[in-house]
Amino acid sequence: MRKTAAKLLTVAALATSLATVAGGTAVADPAAGVTPRAVDIVGVGSDTTQSLLNQLSADYNASLTDPNAPRLYSWDAIPTGTITTKTGATPITRPNGSGAGINALNANTSATVDFARSSRGPVATDPTTDDFVALAKDAVSWAAPQGGNAPANLTTANLKDIYTCTVTKWNQINASLPATTIKPFLPQTGSGTRSFFLQAIGGGTAVTPGACVNSSVQENQGSDSQLAVADALVPYSVAHYIGQVYFGKGSGTDVQGPLTIRNIDGTVGGPVDTVNKVIGDNFAATQYSRVVYNVFRDADFNAATTRGATLRGIFGAGGWLCTNGTADIKSFGFLPLDFGCGSITTS
Structure with missing residues (x-):
């Protein structure tokens, strides 16, 4: 119980820090004052x-x-x-x-x-x-809050069960995990990351999300306060995550926030080669790799x-x-x- 409480406190602290991060201004669109010409x-x-x-x-x-x-x-x-x-x-x-x-x-x-x-x-x-x-x-994996209840690795079958709402608590995946309710998120309808992820976890046939899935978050934006809860998980572009974490490419709401990217199917090296700061070679060879x-x-x-x-x-x-x-x-x-x-x- 003390361990779970500590996790929740860690996530709560991280969530509180998001207010400052999300308050920034992201660089967007053509530069201020520039209107593309008809020929552009x-x-x-x-x-x-x-x-x-x-x-x-x-x-x-x-x-x-x-x-x-x-x-x-x-x-x-x-x-x-x-x-x-x-x-x-x-x-x-x-x-x-x-x-x-x-x-x-x-x-x-x-x-x-x-x-x-x-x-x-x-x-x-x-x-x-x-x-x-x-x-x-690029590649797509999943992310969850640091210090939360999600494990470091989930299998493709686990992810399919979670997103079809067949499995709704962590201890159904592993008895050592908390008996808390999983909170699966997806990016908005129309997101390429969403459609790719649902097809990948379905083994080539797109999974239809269950009623337990929340589809209200913007893709690759870990700053969303909905994701700063201990039981959240969401698909995430590995390249976008690397850019945010290692190369300072995120700003405003376009940051990883409290999320860390996690592994699928125990792929050796995981999604990120942290030494070279690139998508992991082995992960890039899985069905979660994309162009x-x-x-x-x-x-x-x-x-x-x-x-x-x-x-x-x-x-x-x-x-x-x-x-x-x-x-x-x-x-x-x-x-x-x-x-x-x-x-x-x-x-």
Whole structure:
């Protein structure tokens, strides 16, 4: 009982400290005072890759010498509301997550949205006219509050049981764990991390979350006070976590808070190689490894036009991001794709 009480006190203290962390201001969207021009290339969508795309955009734009050349910009997933993505564009509801970004891409033309950031690959419901262009490698594990009741490792079967609400208390997993009620969280509907995780724990068939699952948290934001309770767990991008913890890429609400990332199936080395500060080699070889993408309308990306050539010159195989973006990709915790950066996948 004393051990459990100590855990709860630790989590409570960490939760209290979040008020200061969450009070900061996150860097978001094009720089203040900058409105992308009609000719510029603008993206929306995934929370997981938004910070990386912000940095890649800044570095790509800094490399240009022609003031008339199209610049690259990326709008973040939050805050809620409408955005006018570029000069003359139709205002749209800010897309929050991969699915919402892909929907916005397909509901608009290049006058409003040029690409969608996606932390998932194509699914059967995506139009076959969408090109998923590979950017980098990530992995998804789960996270829980330091000092809480969650163990260091859960199996795939454990996670499936938890998220279908078949198992609701920790001691049902291991008798040595507390007999407290598990509080499973998922990112918002439309999150690529959510859909990828549910498919991974289902062995390739997406799991339908049970009634005990709370889907009200923003992905990869450990600052949410709902997660600062002893029995919480939530899926988390390993790369995003590495960027937050080891490279100072988080700010405002975009921080790990009291969460620490945990292992799945006892993978040797775990999700994070803490020495080299990268995704663990063994974990990167499991079904929890994924590629992150930028998504385009095929008619735009493969067009025999100057704009099509520009898109391919930035995002395609041999393009700027694949040849000049390696340092940025690593500094945000992702792994460069030794082979396949810029390659196209469709549904």
